[in-house]
Amino acid sequence: MSSIAVNGGLQRTASFYQSVVGKKVVMAATGFILSGFVLGHMIGNLQVFQGPEKLNHYAELLQSLGGALWAIRFVLLASVVLHIIAAFQLWLLKNSARPQAYVKKASIATSYAARTMIWSGPIVLAFLIYHILHFTTGQALGSQFVKGDVYHNVIVGFRHVGVSVFYIVANILLAIHLYHGVWSMFQSVGVNHPKYTPMLKTLAKIYGWVVGVGNVSIPLAVLTGVIGASVK
């Protein structure tokens, strides 16, 4: 039974992670952090509807956090990396656990969201990278990027129909990802109760809808001209 001879610190963490349950716990914990972030990020960004001063002031406030901002970024980045590594390892495991596929397989309980986690995840990642290049570092926006004028960047960025469509699709997928993930992370760390689990499932649905609708509303509002008339 050498494989379960757990002694101290690092080895113990490693053996915790080696099992299928350990990896799922990491998925859940990092998912918890990231889903909290997307809600906060969405709420903050909705200030775009209150005009340039409000949104740019909010951006300044975030920048003024300095060291704390970098600490938050580090936690988020670490969560993203761990979430992806665990997901990738689990995906490999899934493929090896059933080498020969069924000729016919029905699925009677799996939701669309649960079935497509492995697809919505990488697409949201691709979106995340583009999003950072687009509005944080500015390369994707090129010469139109004005450092510090977030409002301007958002309006100009979303006036490209293709870019906006990509944002909308990616955020719908993010919402679907949350629809399964937000209740699933509780189950993975061992929270399941006949009274609370149905509530958590409802919460996950609301969570997905709120984040999805909130995020999608911004490119839609720019495309339809509801906001941004002041920006040329």
Place this chain on the structure above:
Amino acid sequence: MKIILNIWRQKDVKSAGKMVRYEVPTVNEHMSFLEMIDVLNEDLTRKGEDPVAFEHDCREGICGCCGFMINGIPHGPERGTTVCQLHMRHFQDGDELWLEPFRAKAFPVLKDLMVDRSAFDRIIAAGGYVSVNTGSAPDGNALPIMKQCAEMAMDAAACIGCGACVASCPNASASLFVSAKISHLALLPQGQAERDRRAMRMVVKMTEEGFGYCTNTGECEAVCPKGVKIENIARMHRDYIKSAFTYREESTAGGAG
């Protein structure tokens, strides 16, 4: 009534298998699904062909031997039923069905619809027991147990180890089985002494045997012939997390002796 069957035929573990089409023209609606295959097998034997191998024992839905996929669902379309208790009245004359073995790396196909589920036995051996000194029977009510706990333990203990959960899982995870075996002991006072190491060892063994992981799809609890709930999987995760902090290897040093 007539039933058309497409059955996975595979000679042995090493051979590749394929679907073969059979017609059973004389099916009685009162037959169980296995009795229908018995009829087919008698016919095949008479023709000098190899009968279809499938596992069965009690044919009462309590032993956990039988089970294969019918149209992609373990134990077929009826809920809370093993394939031996599935009756042909649930099908229509002329129905075409696809029968396949449970598929998972940890469940190698021995022949046709029969798989080797001894990986389950090895998981149980890794920790799914309580160590007790047997003696005379203990006093009936000497151990206080909350009624709800006794009932939840009993619900988990209803697991017959058929493997339908693994078969239905998109990830071929054995979580429902393992968690049922952890839970039916973890919910009772007798199971407390070895609770930490039971969760640790059984989860590690489950991983070593090559089963997948749980993505909380609920597919397993939908097909479980005994209605075992994924609430048990949450308990397994809980016990595993706790044991990560509290588990200790057995040691001869220290202690009170």
